[in-house]
Amino acid sequence: MSLLAQRLQGFGTTVFAEMSALAVATGSVNLGQGFPDTPGPAEVLDVARAAIGTELDQYPPGPGLPVLREAVAAHVQRFRGLAHDPATEVLVTAGATEALAGALLGLLDPGDEVVVFEPLYDSYAACISMAGGVVVPVPLRPPPPGEPGRWTFDPAELRAAVGPRTKLVLLNTPHNPTGKVFDRAELELVAEVVREHDLVALTDEVYEHLVFTGAEHVSLAELPGMRERTLVVSSGGKTFSTTGWKVGWVCGPAELVTCVRTAKQFLTYVNAGPFQPAIAAGLGLPDAFFARVAADLEHQRDLLVAGLAEAGLLVTIPEATYFATVRVDGDGLAFCRELPHRVGVVAVPMSAFYLPQHAELGRDLVRFAFCKRPEVLAEAVRRLTAA
Ligand SMILES: *Cc1c(COP(=O)(O)O)cnc(C)c1O
Numbered sequence: 001m002s003l004l005a006q007r008l009q010g011f012g013t014t015v016f017a018e019m020s021a022l023a024v025a026t027g028s029v030n031l032g033q034g035f036p037d038t039p040g041p042a043e044v045l046d047v048a049r050a051a052i053g054t055e056l057d058q059y060p061p062g063p064g065l066p067v068l069r070e071a072v073a074a075h076v077q078r079f080r081g082l083a084h085d086p087a088t089e090v091l092v093t094a095g096a097t098e099a100l101a102g103a104l105l106g107l108l109d110p111g112d113e114v115v116v117f118e119p120l121y122d123s124y125a126a127c128i129s130m131a132g133g134v135v136v137p138v139p140l141r142p143p144p145p146g147e148p149g150r151w152t153f154d155p156a157e158l159r160a161a162v163g164p165r166t167k168l169v170l171l172n173t174p175h176n177p178t179g180k181v182f183d184r185a186e187l188e189l190v191a192e193v194v195r196e197h198d199l200v201a202l203t204d205e206v207y208e209h210l211v212f213t214g215a216e217h218v219s220l221a222e223l224p225g226m227r228e229r230t231l232v233v234s235s236g237g238k239t240f241s242t243t244g245w246k247v248g249w250v251c252g253p254a255e256l257v258t259c260v261r262t263a264k265q266f267l268t269y270v271n272a273g274p275f276q277p278a279i280a281a282g283l284g285l286p287d288a289f290f291a292r293v294a295a296d297l298e299h300q301r302d303l304l305v306a307g308l309a310e311a312g313l314l315v316t317i318p319e320a321t322y323f324a325t326v327r328v329d330g331d332g333l334a335f336c337r338e339l340p341h342r343v344g345v346v347a348v349p350m351s352a353f354y355l356p357q358h359a360e361l362g363r364d365l366v367r368f369a370f371c372k373r374p375e376v377l378a379e380a381v382r383r384l385t386a387a
Contacts, residue, residue, distance in 0.1 A: 007129045007132070008118060008126065008129070008199070010195060010356055011125070011126045011204060012013070012160075012285050013335070014122060014352060015035050015324075015348060015349060016032060016122075016297070016348060016350075016351045016352070017335075017338060018348070019032040019179075019346050019347075020032060020033055021346075022337070022340045022346060023340060023346040024339040025069070025340075026344060026346075027344065028339075028340040028344045028345055028346045029300060029306075029344060029345050029346065029372075029376060029379055029380040029383065030346045031345060031346060031347055031369045031370070031372065032322075032336075032346040032347055032348045033176065033348075033367065033369065034176070034323060034369045034371055035243045035244075035371065036241040036243070036322075036372070037371075037372050037373055037376060038241060038373060039241060040240040040241035040242045040282070041240060041282065041285065041289065043090075043281055043282065043285060044236075044240050044278050044281055044282040044285075044385070045241065045252045045278070045281065047277050047278040047280075047281045048274050048275050048277075048278035051217060051274035051275075051277055051278065052116055052274045053131065054274075055252045055298050056273045056274045056276075057273055058191045058273060059269070059270050059271070059273070060092075060272075060273045061278055062261070062269065062270060063092060063261060064090070064091065064092020064093075064249070064270075064276060064296045065091070065092070065273075065276040065277060065280070065281045066086065066113075067094060067276070067277050068092055068247075068249075068276040068279060068280040068283075069086035069087070069090040069091075069249075069301070069348060070200060070280070070295050071072060071088045071100075071116065071279075071280035071281075071283040071284055072084075072086070072087070072090045072092075072120045072249045072251065072280075072283060073086045073090055073251070074168075074283070074284070075216045076232070076251055078287075078301045079208070079290075080219050080221065080222055080360075081222065081372065082221055082227060082251075083280065084151075084251050084252075085254070085257055088254040088257065088258075089251060089252060089253065089254050089257055090249060090250075090251050090257070090263050091249060091250050091251075091257050091260055091264065092247070092248070092249050092265075092269075092276060093248045093260075093271075093272070093274070093370045094246045094247075094268045094271040095235050095237060095246035095247065095248040095251060095252060096233050096234060096235035096237070096248040096249060097123055097248070098202060098244075098246075098248065098271075099235075099249065099250040099260065099264075100124070100127060100170075100202070100233055100267060101123070101125060101127045101202060101231040101263075102124035102250070102260040102261070102263040102264035102265065102267060103202050103231050103233070103250065103256075103259070103260045103263075104127045104128055104130075104131040104133065104168075104202075104329055105127070105130070105131045105263040105267075106132040106166060106259035106260045106261075106262050106263035106264075107149070107167065107202075107256075107260075108128070108132060108133040108167060108168070108188065108202060109132065109167075109180075109328070110132035110133075111132065111133075111134065111165055111275045112131075112133045112134070112165060112167040113133065113137055113163065113164075113165045113166045113167060113168075114128050114133050114134070114136065114166075114167065114168045114169070114170050115138060115158070115161045115162060115166055115168070115169045115170070115181065115199075116128075116135060116136070116137050116138070116169070116170040116171075117137070117139075117140050117153060117171065117172070117175070117352060118137035118138065118139055118140065118335065118353075118354055118361070119140065119177055119354050119356060119361075119362055120135075120172070120353060120354075120355075121172055121176055121177075121204065121321050121353070121355030122352060122353065124170060126356060128294050130260065133167075133168075134165070135355065136163075136166070136313070137161075137358065138153055138158050139153065139154075139157060139358075139361065140152070140153050140175070140178060140369075141153065141154075141266045142178065142316055142325070142327070142365070143316055145198075146183070146315040148317065149316070150180060150319065151175070151180040151316070153186070158190065159191060160194055162193055162197050162199070163387075165202065166197060166199060166311060167199065168199060168200050168201070168202055168203050169190060169193065169194050169199055169202070170199075170201075170203075170204070171201060171202070171203045171204070171220055172204040172205075173187075173189060173203065173204075173205065173217070173220075174205075174207035174208070174210065174211055174215075174217060174320030175244055175317065175320075175321070176207065176241055176321050176322070176323060177321075177323050177350055177353050177367045178316075178318070178323075178325060179288050179316070179317075179318020179319055179323050179324060179325065180318075180319060180320075180322055181211055181215040181216070181217060181319040181320045182218075183215075183216075183218075184216075184218055186196060187218055187220055187223055187377060188223060188340065191220060191223040191224075191225070193228050194226070194229060194230075195225050195226070195229070196342045198229070200227070200229055201220050201221075201226065201229060201230040201231070202231045202233065203219060203221070203228075203230060203231070203232050203233065204233050204234075205217070205219060205222045205233065205234045205272070206233070206234055206235045206237065206238050206248075207238055207320050207321045208234055209238075209290045209294060210238060210293065210294055210297055210320055210321055211294055211319065211320040212241070212294065212297075212298040212301060212305040212318070212319055212320060213298060214319065215319035215320055217320070219232055220232075221251075221252070227253070227320045228253050229253075229256075230252055230260055231250050231252040231256050231257070231260065232250065232251045232252060232253070233243070233248065233249070233250045234248065234249060234273075235247065235248035235249070236253055236279035236282055236283070238284070238322070239290070240279065240282045242275070242278075243278070245269060245275040245278075245279070246272055246275075247271075247272050247278075247279040256375045261361060262333050268376075291301055293366045297322070297371065298372045299371070299374070300372065300374060300377055301317075301318060301324065301370050302376050303370070303372035303374055303377045303381065304324055304368060304380070304381070305317055305318075305324055305370075305380065306381075306382060307377070307378075307380065307381025307385065308324065308326055308381075308384065310374045310381070310384075310385050311381070311385045311387070313326040313327075313328065313329075313384075314326055314327040321351065322369050322370060322371040323367050323368065323369055323370070324367070324368050324370060325350060325365055325366065325367050325368075326365070326366050326368065327364050327365055327366075328364055328365075328366055329364070330364065331363060332349035332350055332351055332362065332365055332366045333349040333351055333363075334347045335347075335349070335366055336348060337368060342387060343383045343384055343386070343387040345370045345380050345383050346381045346383055347366045348366070348367050349362070349365070349366055350358040350362035350365035350367055351363055351365075353367075362387075
C-alpha cells in the first residue's frame with residue numbers, strides 16, 4: 001500500500017530525474033533538463049556576492065525586498081506598458097514555481113476547474129491536484145511532421161473546455177515544451193473566453209525574453225479588460241541564467257495578489273535574501289542586454305535545429321524558449337532511453353508533459369534543450385549525425 005497522499009498519486013518521480021541519471025551513467029551530453037551551462041551577467045552576480053555576509057542574509061520582508069518589487073514594477077512598465085503598485089500588486093516568490101503554486105492554492109476550492117493547454121509544464125497538474133482542483137486540458141497540435149509551421153489549437157475546443165466549475169485559465173507563453181509563442185490573435189481568443197465567463201487568468205511568462213526573430217511576446221494582461229483579471233508570473237532564472245536562485249514574482253491586481261500572498265506566506269514565507277537585490281539589478285539592465293540574451297540563444301537554437309535535421313530527425317523550429325521538439329519513429333520514451341547508449345546524447349520524452357490518460361498524444365515526440373554552450377551543442381550534433 002502506498003503511503004503517498006491520494007492527491008499526489010500518479011505524480012511519482014519524473015522522467016527528468018531518470019534521464020539526468022542516465023546522462024551521468026553514460027557520459028552523455030545532457031540536452032534533457034533545461035538549465036544553462038554558462039554564468040549569468042556579472043552585473044547580477046556581483047550584487048549577490050556583495051550582499052552575502054550583510055543583513056540581507058536574514059529574512060526579507062514577506063512580499064519581497066522593496067528594491068526588487070520596484071524593479072519588477074518598472075520592468076513590467078518598460079516591456080509590457082502596464083503600471084503596478086510595488087506595495088500591493090507585486091509579490092516576490094521562490095521562483096515562478098511557488099508563484100504558480102501559491103496562486104493555485106490561494107484561488108482554487110475543491111472541484112474548481114482549471115483550463116490549460118496540453119502539453120503542459122509538469123508542476124501544473126500536480127499543484128492543481130494539491131489545491132483540490134481539476135485539470136481540463138485543451139490540446140495544442142504540432143504542425144505536420146517535418147513541415148514548417150507552428151503548434152496551434154482549435155478555438156472551439158477552448159470554448160468547449162469552459163463549464164460552470166471553471167475558475168481559472170492557466171496559460172504558458174512562450175510555451176514549454178513546444179517553443180510556441182501565442183500570437184495576438186490567439187491571445188485575443190483566450191481573453192474573450194476569460195472575459196465572457198468572468199474567469200481569472202494565470203499566465204506563466206518565464207521565457208518572456210527568450211523569443212526569436214519573427215515572434216513577439218505579448219502578455220495576456222496587455223489585452224483590453226485583462227489587466228484586472230490576470231496574474232502574471234515570471235522569474236529571473238531563465239533570463240539571467242540563475243535557475244538555482246529561485247527568484248520569481250507575480251504581478252496583478254491587489255485583490256488577486258493578496259490571494260497568492262495568503263498561501264505563499266505559509267509555503268516558504270520568504271526566500272533568497274541576497275539574490276533579491278541581484279535580480280533587481282538584472283531587471284534594470286538596458287534593453288540591449290535582453291536583446292543579446294535572445295540573439296545568443298537564437299544562435300544556439302539554429303545550431304541544434306540544423307543538427308537535428310541533419311541527423312534525420314523531423315524537427316519543429318521553436319519560436320522561443322530553451323527547447324526544440326522532434327518527432328521520432330515510434331515511442332519517444334524508448335527512443336530517449338536508448339539514445340544515450342546509442343549515441344551519447346540525452347533528451348526527454350514529451351509524454352512527460354501530457355496527462356497520464358493522454359500520454360499517447362505525445363508518444364512520438366521528444367524534447368531537446370539548446371540552452372548550452374555552442375561547443376556543447378556542436379558535440380551533441382557530432383554524436384547525433386555520426387550515429
Ligand atoms: C522553468 C520553468 C518554470 C520554473 O521557474 P522557476 O523560477 O525556476 O521556479 C516555470 N514554468 C515554466 C514553463 C518553466 O519552463
